[in-house]
Amino acid sequence: MLRPRTSSVLNSIVRRYIETAQPVSSSAVLSEIGLNVCSATIRNEMALLEDEGYISRPHHAAGSVPLDKGYRYYVGNLANIGLPIVEQLLINHLFHQVEDEIEEWMELAGSLLAQQVKGLALVTRPAAPAARFKHLELISLQPNLALLVMVLEGARVKQQLVNLETPMLQQELSAASGKLTERLKGKNLSRIEAEAENQDGLEKSVIEAIARLMRSETSKNQQESYIDGLPYLLSQPEFSRGDNLGAILSLVEQKRLAKLMNLSGTSSYRVNVVIGQENESRDARDFSLVLSRYGVANEFTGTIGVFGPTRMQYEKAIALVGYLSLVMSKLVAELYGKEVAEQDNCPEQN
Numbered sequence: 001m002l003r004p005r006t007s008s009v010l011n012s013i014v015r016r017y018i019e020t021a022q023p024v025s026s027s028a029v030l031s032e033i034g035l036n037v038c039s040a041t042i043r044n045e046m047a048l049l050e051d052e053g054y055i056s057r058p059h060h061a062a063g064s065v066p067l068d069k070g071y072r073y074y075v076g077n078l079a080n081i082g083l084p085i086v087e088q089l090l091i092n093h094l095f096h097q098v099e100d101e102i103e104e105w106m107e108l109a110g111s112l113l114a115q116q117v118k119g120l121a122l123v124t125r126p127a128a129p130a131a132r133f134k135h136l137e138l139i140s141l142q143p144n145l146a147l148l149v150m151v152l153e154g155a156r157v158k159q160q161l162v163n164l165e166t167p168m169l170q171q172e173l174s175a176a177s178g179k180l181t182e183r184l185k186g187k188n189l190s191r192i193e194a195e196a197e198n199q200d201g202l203e204k205s206v207i208e209a210i211a212r213l214m215r216s217e218t219s220k221n222q223q224e225s226y227i228d229g230l231p232y233l234l235s236q237p238e239f240s241r242g243d244n245l246g247a248i249l250s251l252v253e254q255k256r257l258a259k260l261m262n263l264s265g266t267s268s269y270r271v272n273v274v275i276g277q278e279n280e281s282r283d284a285r286d287f288s289l290v291l292s293r294y295g296v297a298n299e300f301t302g303t304i305g306v307f308g309p310t311r312m313q314y315e316k317a318i319a320l321v322g323y324l325s326l327v328m329s330k331l332v333a334e335l336y337g338k339e340v341a342e343q344d345n346c347p348e349q350n
Contacts, residue, residue, distance in 0.1 A: 007077070008033045009045040010054055014066045014074040018311050021237040023063030068276035068310060071288070075273050075314050083319040095327055102126065105331055106226040109304055109324045114229025117290075117317045118236065119308030120248075122257055125224040126295040126302035126332050128156070131217045133184045133192060133210065138177045143167035148209050153186075158213040162205055176202055189214045225258040229306075238286075238309040247283040251307075260284055261291055261303050269293050269329070271322045276310045286310065290317040292325040295332045304328060 002010065012032045016024045026042040035042075046064050049055045054070035057063065066074070083091075091112065098104040106123040113121035135151040144164045151157050180203065184192060192214060196207040230252065239245055251257045260281050274289040290312070291305025304325050306317050 002073070005035065005037075006045050006048060007073075008035070009042060010049055010066075010070055011074055011077065013046070013049075013055055013064050014070055017064075017066055018313060021311060023058060023065050025063040028063070066310075068278070071275050071310055071314070072278075075275070075318075078315055078318065081315060081318050081322070083323045088323060091323065091327060095331065100331075100335070102332070102335070103226075105328055106302075107228075109328055110226045110228040113304070113306050113320055113324060114232050116320055117306045117308065117313055118229075118232040119306040119312065119317070120227065120229045120233045120252070120257070121304075121306050122228075122261060123226045123304045123328075124258055124261065124302045125226075126300040128300060130188055131156070131214045133187050133214070136177050136181045136184070136206070136210070138162070138173035138206070140168065140170040140173055146173055148206060148213075150210055150213055152214070152217065156217065158217065160209050160213055162209050165201065165205070168202070176206070180206060184210070227252065227257065233308055236309055236311075238311065244286050244309075247286070250283055251281070256281065256283075257307060258303075261289065261305050269297070269325065271318050271325070273314065273318065288312045288314075290314065290321050292321050294325040294328040296329070296336060300332055300336060302328070302332075 009029055012029045013024045016028055016032065026039045026046060029046075030037070030039055030042050046055065046057075049070070050057060050064070052069075053067060054073060055064040055066055058065065094108060094112070095105065098108055102125060106125060110121040110123045113119075113123075132153040133150070134153050137149040139147040139149065141147055141161075144167055146162045146164060146168070148160045148162045149157065150159070184195065184207070187195070189211065192207060192211050196204055196211060199207055230248075233239070233248065234245070239248075251260065260279065269292060271290060271292045274291075276288060277285050279285050279287065279289065284307075286309065287307060288310045289305055289307050291303055293301050294304055295301035304321060306312075306321060308317075
């Protein structure tokens with residue numbers, strides 16, 4: 001924990017650097033925080049912050065620039081983050097003007113977020129969680145033909161015809177169904193596929209049929225995404241000399257940003273802030289992510305977030321991502337007739 005005065009100095013440096021994109025001087029800090037101390041005292045505090053890795057100075061006589069640790073401290077001390085009522089009403093009005101289509105909601109949410117935060121906004125389409133096997137029934141139709149009825153977690157039911165190598169009675173099929181259900185219950189596609197490798201006869205045919213059905217379900221649920229705001233992002237001072245441009249284009253063109261959001265995200269519905277070196281992708285370690293899940297918990301969930309330089313308007317981004325996530329969750333819940341997920345605008349702490 002930093003002392004109150006040191007904390008005030010650090011928060012002032014972060015705020016002013018976010019606003020100006022210029023190194024922050026001791027005199028600028030002193031004029032903002034209004035402490036009854038001299039510039040030398042502020043410089044001493046800044047030297048301490050530099051020694052502790054919260055800030056850096058391009059050279060000895062220059063002002064200070066926040067490092068990842070400084071941004072993390074600043075975000076951790078943000079309180080009462082919320083969107084003004086006027087902005088909430090405007091957002092609600094805009095959503096009521098578009099059609100009741102998920103694609104329309106995604107596009108509007110991404111556009112609003114990109115415009116307001118001046119970053120790259122991304123919204124993934126809500127999708128069901130990865131398929132897991134729950135139950136199986138084999139129903140005899142003809143001596144050499146059975147109907148496979150598979151139930152996945154989440155009450156999703158799939159059916160397929162299975163040719164039998166030898167004629168089988170319903171009693172035999174029911175016994176095989178019970179045995180396979182016990183063995184496969186709760187397993188995902190990769191584990192189901194592994195099970196098929198060491199089987200033969202009826203069990204191999206049935207497990208392979210289950211795997212085909214689960215692959216089809218997984219493919220259908222691959223999340224589409226909507227991206228907006230690349231011009232806003234590239235207009236930031238960090239890109240004036242082309243710095244980091246290659247990393248950004250690589251993330252966007254190779255569709256790695258959606259994967260990065262899923263890696264960095266959380267299973268809860270709180271806003272998550274990922275800063276600089278906390279990113280899993282090497283190309284993203286000069287950037288920050290502010291993101292949240294939205295949708296119907298454990299049934300239909302997507303992610304909404306904004307990607308930008310570490311010099312991001314965190315307070316605005318957190319408030320907007322949190323509120324848009326809440327709006328999108330309510331819309332998705334109404335669409336599917338479900339309960340809305342519980343949400344919390346307080347950012348998660350890493």
